[in-house]
Every structure is written in C-alpha cells, then in structure tokens.
C-alpha cells in the first residue's frame with residue numbers, strides 16, 4: 001500500500017504519520033508539504049519526516065509530476081488551517097483549501113487512487129442553538145475558512161464512485177501534544193496560559209460550545225477512513241469526528257485545566273463580544289460506522305500530557321499568543337521578511 005499525506009509537516013500530520021507507520025508497517029508513506037511550519041518543532045526526538053519513505057517539499061497548487069503514481073490512499077491535510085489565517089489570507093485560503101483540493105481529487109481519481117480522505121471541520125456548523133448538530137443539520141459558516149471547507153465537501157461529491165471512496169472527516173477542534181505543537185487551539189492555549197502565566201484568560205464570555213478531539217484520536221479516525229468498507233457506508237461520506245463526551249463549553253475547559261494545574265486563576269472577559277462560533281455536535285454516525293475507532297483519550301490525560309510536554313520544552317513565554325506557536329504569526333513573519341509572494345508561494349528561500 002502506498003499512502004500520500006499532504007500537509008504532513010503541520011500539527012496533526014506528524015501524529016498521523018506515526019499512527020500509519022505503526023498500523024501499516026509495510027506501507028510506503030509519502031509526505032507532501034510546502035513547509036510553512038517546518039522549523040516549528042516541539043519536543044521531537046527525531047525529525048518527524050524521517051518516518052516517511054519520501055518527502056516532497058511542494059505546493060498542493062503545483063503537484064510534482066508523478067507524485068500520485070501508484071498511490072492507493074491520499075490523506076489531504078494541507079490547508080490554511082484556521083479562522084484568523086483565513087481572514088488575513090482570504091483569497092489564498094480559497095485557492096489552497098478549495099481550488100487545489102478539488103484539483104487534487106480530480107487528479108487522484110484519474111491516477112487510480114482508491115481512497116481520498118479529506119480533513120474537514122465541524123466549524124462549518126458555525127453557530128446555532130444548544131442542540132447537537134448532525135451531518136444533516138443546516139450549515140452556518142461564519143468565516144472564510146469554514147466556507148472553504150463546505151465548498152470543498154460539496155464539490156468533492158461529484159468524483160466519488162465505487163473505485164474512488166471519499167471520506168470528509170468533519171473534525172472537532174484538535175488538542176494535544178504534537179511534534180509541531182500549535183497554541184492557537186483552545187485547550188492548548190489554556191494549558192499554555194496555565195503553565196506560563198498561572199492565569200487563563202478567556203477571550204470570550206466562556207459560554208460557546210466547542211467539541212474537541214485529541215490529535216491521536218484524529219489519526220485513528222484517518223486510519224478508519226482509509227480502510228473503511230464503502231459497502232457499510234457510502235462512496236462519499238461526510239461524518240462528524242469526535243465524541244459526545246467532548247462537547248464542552250469554553251469555560252468548562254478552563255476549569256478542567258485549573259483543576260489539574262494548581263494555583264491557576266481564570267479570568268473571563270465579561271465585556272467580551274460573545275463569540276458567535278458556538279456549536280454542539282452529534283457523533284452518532286461516527287459511533288455507528290466506526291465502533292472500533294472511537295476516541296480513546298480522556299480530557300484529564302490530554303491536559304496532563306500537554307502540561308508535561310510544555311514543561312519538558314521549558315516553555316515559559318507569557319507572550320506566547322504572539323509567538324511562533326501561533327500559525328498566523330509564523331506566516332505573517334515569513335511574509336514580512338520577503339519569503340512569500342501574495343499567494344503565500346515561496347519566492348526566496350535564501
């Protein structure tokens with residue numbers, strides 16, 4: 001089996017590669033990434049890309065010739081990966097997240113790839129009442145990032161058939177340690193606040209609902225999507241990935257962190273404009289389709305493990321929200337130093 005993973009050099013990618021390396025020891029694993037965050041390593045014992053058999057440093061908008069040859073499964077993670085980046089680089093987000101994804105699917109199908117796994121997002125539910133959103137619920141995207149994910153899902157459907165199985169994994173918000181940790185994700189941010197400042201500052205009124213999932217459990221879901229039998233589902237499938245127990249309100253997450261890390265204060269910004277992005281999600285379909293791939297990590301161990309990871313990194317930067325652990329900051333810094341053009345394409349690697 002030959003598996004190509006795009007965007008393997010980000011936050012989730014190294015965890016996915018580790019998992020696939022263990023589950024499919026004889027598979028040929030290939031990475032393809034433009035390397036925006038290549039040097040943002042955290043606590044890695046080895047360069048994570050030593051685990052793949054071949055690494056392309058390439059842009060998904062300009063696929064290297066032959067990169068899809070004999071590939072059986074494609075895991076598509078490469079993207080501009082959150083709302084702040086999507087808002088700052090709206091057109092590029094559309095080009096990478098939507099246009100390039102559709103072209104990648106088209107060429108994958110043409111090349112005979114059998115399984116296409118797309119990293120989608122529950123953020124497409126945007127806002128709503130407190131009832132859990134199912135895959136059939138109305139989508140209510142509030143950001144360019146969420147819109148790019150919806151449009152991609154919609155246009156991917158046309159390619160699916162019994163030889164080309166497409167699975168859109170609508171992931172909950174990720175959390176947990178990675179060899180390229182990012183701290184612009186809510187639980188990671190709270191643990192970093194607790195470790196570095198002994199105070200968790202919540203940037204909203206704390207009420208929004210947000211489902212979470214640990215990166216290692218995301219990797220397991222990706223494995224399921226590669227091996228799933230379409231007879232048990234559909235050639236095209238969009239499914240919420242997470243677990244009912246991990247639907248939290250933001251303030252509950254802060255409190256959970258404060259229970260595990262002693263002497264931490266929580267400050268809720270009572271005057272904050274309420275965060276409109278609030279969604280509870282139902283994971284019934286995932287539970288039904290993938291009983292053996294359900295999330296396993298619990299919130300306490302996720303927090304503990306993040307804390308231990310940050311401490312062993314000697315992490316102590318109270319200004320981390322303005323540091324290289326924030327994806328938007330890395331991109332804007334590289335761009336201001338002249339490494340990218342307006343399209344976020346490398347123009348100067350010196």
Ligand SMILES: NC(=O)c1ccc[n+]([C@@H]2O[C@H](COP(=O)([O-])OP(=O)(O)OC[C@H]3O[C@@H](n4cnc5c(N)ncnc54)[C@H](O)[C@@H]3O)[C@@H](O)[C@H]2O)c1
Pocket residue numbers: 006007008009010011012013032033034035036037058059060061076077078079080081082096119120121122170171172173174175182185327
């Ligand atoms: N982190 C989350 O909470 C979360 C939740 C739901 C879905 N997702 C999706 O999962 C995927 C991975 O997320 P992540 O947290 O690892 O993000 P990340 O930003 O850490 O990693 C994304 C990777 O994609 C690469 N990339 C971006 N544009 C590229 C291009 N044009 N060509 C080649 N490579 C490119 C980057 O260099 C980076 O290594 C994304 O599609 C994201 O939208 C993430």
